[in-house]
Amino acid sequence: MPARAPPDHDPLDAVLRPPFDETPDEKAYRLAQEEEARRISAAIDESIRQEKLRRKKTKIVRLLLLGQSESGKSTTLRQFQRLYTPSAFRAERHLWRAIIQLNLVRSVHTILDALTDIRRDDLAPGLSYADTIHRPASPYSTPPFGSPRPLPRIPGPAGSTDSEPSSPRDRTAFAPARQKRASDPPSSDEVQPAYTSEPENDDDDPDAQTALPPHLSALRARLDALRKVESLLIARLVPPSEGEAVELGPHPHISEHAGAHGNGNGNGAYANGFGYVNGNGADAPPRRTEIFVRAGTAWKGRVQRLRAAPLSPTSDGGDDAELDSDPSAIAQQTIHTCSGALRALWADETVRRVLRRRKIRLEEWPGLQVSYLNDLERVTAPKYMPSDDDVLKARLKTVGVSEHRFEMEAGTESGTEWRIIDVGGSRSQVPTWVPFFDDAIIFLAPICAFDQTLAEDKSVNRLEDSVLLWKAVCSNKLLANVDLVLFLNKCDILSKKLASGVRLAKYVRSFGNRTNDSETAEKYFRSKFSAIHREYSPIPRKFYGFCTSVTDSTTTGGILASVRDMVVREHLRGARLL
Numbered sequence: 324m325p326a327r328a329p330p331d332h333d334p335l336d337a338v339l340r341p342p343f344d345e346t347p348d349e350k351a352y353r354l355a356q357e358e359e360a361r362r363i364s365a366a367i368d369e370s371i372r373q374e375k376l377r378r379k380k381t382k383i384v385r386l387l388l389l390g391q392s393e394s395g396k397s398t399t400l401r402q403f404q405r406l407y408t409p410s411a412f413r414a415e416r417h418l419w420r421a422i423i424q425l426n427l428v429r430s431v432h433t434i435l436d437a438l439t440d441i442r443r444d445d446l447a448p449g450l451s452y453a454d455t456i457h458r459p460a461s462p463y464s465t466p467p468f469g470s471p472r473p474l475p476r477i478p479g480p481a482g483s484t485d486s487e488p489s490s491p492r493d494r495t496a497f498a499p500a501r502q503k504r505a506s507d508p509p510s511s512d513e514v515q516p517a518y519t520s521e522p523e524n525d526d527d528d529p530d531a532q533t534a535l536p537p538h539l540s541a542l543r544a545r546l547d548a549l550r551k552v553e554s555l556l557i558a559r560l561v562p563p564s565e566g567e568a569v570e571l572g573p574h575p576h577i578s579e580h581a582g583a584h585g586n587g588n589g590n591g592a593y594a595n596g597f598g599y600v601n602g603n604g605a606d607a608p609p610r611r612t613e614i615f616v617r618a619g620t621a622w623k624g625r626v627q628r629l630r631a632a633p634l635s636p637t638s639d640g641g642d643d644a645e646l647d648s649d650p651s652a653i654a655q656q657t658i659h660t661c662s663g664a665l666r667a668l669w670a671d672e673t674v675r676r677v678l679r680r681r682k683i684r685l686e687e688w689p690g691l692q693v694s695y696l697n698d699l700e701r702v703t704a705p706k707y708m709p710s711d712d713d714v715l716k717a718r719l720k721t722v723g724v725s726e727h728r729f730e731m732e733a734g735t736e737s738g739t740e741w742r743i744i745d746v747g748g749s750r751s752q753v754p755t756w757v758p759f760f761d762d763a764i765i766f767l768a769p770i771c772a773f774d775q776t777l778a779e780d781k782s783v784n785r786l787e788d789s790v791l792l793w794k795a796v797c798s799n800k801l802l803a804n805v806d807l808v809l810f811l812n813k814c815d816i817l818s819k820k821l822a823s824g825v826r827l828a829k830y831v832r833s834f835g836n837r838t839n840d841s842e843t844a845e846k847y848f849r850s851k852f853s854a855i856h857r858e859y860s861p862i863p864r865k866f867y868g869f870c871t872s873v874t875d876s877t878t879t880g881g882i883l884a885s886v887r888d889m890v891v892r893e894h895l896r897g898a899r900l901l
């Protein structure tokens with residue numbers, strides 16, 4: 324088609340040209356309009372320019388938290404939130420009450436489960452075998468706990484055993500030890516069941532299984548109400564429709580035998596309580612799951628909605644109204660009525676002896692928190708509201724990956740947007756880490772776990788697992804330019820464990836005959852992890868290593884400030900702004 328000849332006039336000019344018969348008033352009006360349009364246009368241009376400038380100036384720092392399950396990732400994230408967005412952190416404290424209640428009641432149930440195996444030697448001084456059978460009539464007393472059939476000996480919890488590991492995989496990567504010493508306690512395999520149906524024949528056997536003393540039976544009966552609290556809280560946090568309370572395997576530390584003989588008072592709540600998945604049929608031992616939420620804040624929304632649910636028409640808006648609308652308030656009231664029994668249970672010498680003998684260290688059991696038991700008066704108060712520290716210690720397993728964005732509320736970094744990525748740490752979730760390589764990674768290795776195995780795979784030693792993950796992260800080529808910060812975490816538990824006599828060299832042979840104290844152990848672990856970092860990093864990079872107890876706000880504040888400064892500095896250097 325031939326090109327059309329250009330018009331002999333400007334078509335726009337024709338449209339925009341003022342009318343030829345324009346009056347002076349009309350002209351003035353038109354000019355004012357044009358001026359206003361020019362002003363608006365200039366203002367828009369300026370705001371676009373400012374926005375571009377602001378975006379250029381906004382610093383976005385991405386930080387990924389890595390480490391095996393229960394290493395302390397979510398706790399570290401909460402420490403960041405507490406330190407740098409304190410008002411948002413405080414505003415959410417009430418939402419954590421339900422989690423804390425759940426941690427508390429589950430701790431209590433773990434203790435009660437442990438009492439299914441009680442030996443004569445566990446009885447506190449002053450209690451004799453006779454005390455366990457001549458029980459006073461009490462509205463709370465329960466039938467004798469002992470069973471006429473022989474009970475198998477219940478081994479100590481898999482995750483906190485101090486007995487010899489059973490396979491080479493149980494050993495750590497740091498040259499594990501294997502020799503059994505004469506002084507070591509016999510392993511569960513070597514000890515034959517001690518119980519007989521004729522307890523009188525065992526009068527001299529301190530290891531003979533015996534019935535629960537009446538005062539503990541009474542306490543257990545009184546605490547039975549907490550089973551319902553547990554169900555209520557699980558139902559509240561994990562709506563069955565969402566199917567989130569899936570089984571993640573048996574509770575790692577509850578022996579398969581623990582509840583197989585019932586709980587002594589004929590109550591079947593263990594086996595079918597809401598939230599415990601027991602897929603093995605009615606007679607099979609109960610299995611406990613660790614409660615978890617999918618990554619993100621959906622559970623907080625659920626708790627918030629329940630709190631804000633409309634009150635029943637009969638409520639008067641007072642305390643009863645709160646009970647109508649907030650399941651956590653109902654739970655708190657029940658916990659409060661059990662306060663005396665809870666304190667008596669936790670203070671009981673026989674209970675302590677059983678926990679000690681079975682090597683149950685509650686602080687190392689997933690989903691439990693011993694600090695709430697140590698502060699029962701406050702935690703069981705009717706109007707209890709969690710403190711900052713309580714929130715930091717609450718345990719809620721993460722499944723999935725979530726990104727938490729926040730801007731520092733104060734300080735020199737105010738205005739910097741932080742994106743902290745928290746991922747679930749159990750083995751099945753490790754592949755989800757891969758796409759997240761960022762400005763910096765905080766890798767958490769819980770070094771107290773040298774004598775524990777993974778909840779999801781009991782053949783794998785937890786320290787060995789951490790070492791392997793650390794090697795994988797250090798050697799990953801995609802992460803070659805990422806700053807790695809190592810937190811050798813749970814040093815507080817390490818210190819208590821070594822002080823209680825657990826020998827590190829028994830599990831980590833290369834520790835040799837160094838002094839068995841936390842300072843020496845921390846130094847040793849630090850040098851080992853640092854060597855791996857040096858050896859496996861594709862290109863040389865600086866090693867940042869800290870010994871931490873991330874539940875401890877006093878020490879963690881300073882460490883996170885150092886990490887923040889380092890990350891920001893490196894980030895700016897990376898962006899060539901320094």
Ligand SMILES: Nc1nc2c(ncn2[C@@H]2O[C@H](COP(=O)(O)OP(=O)(O)OP(=O)(O)O)[C@@H](O)[C@H]2O)c(=O)[nH]1
Nearest residue numbers: 392393394395396397398716718721748813872873
């Ligand atoms: N005593 C003590 N407890 C800790 C420490 N760090 C974490 N914890 C506790 O260990 C448990 C697990 O911590 P989380 O932060 O939930 O662990 P996580 O790495 O997020 O675990 P997943 O979500 O399963 O991947 C919680 O009960 C914490 O309170 C520590 O340094 N000392």
Ligand SMILES: [Mg+2]
Nearest residue numbers: 396397720721
């Ligand atoms: Mg987590």
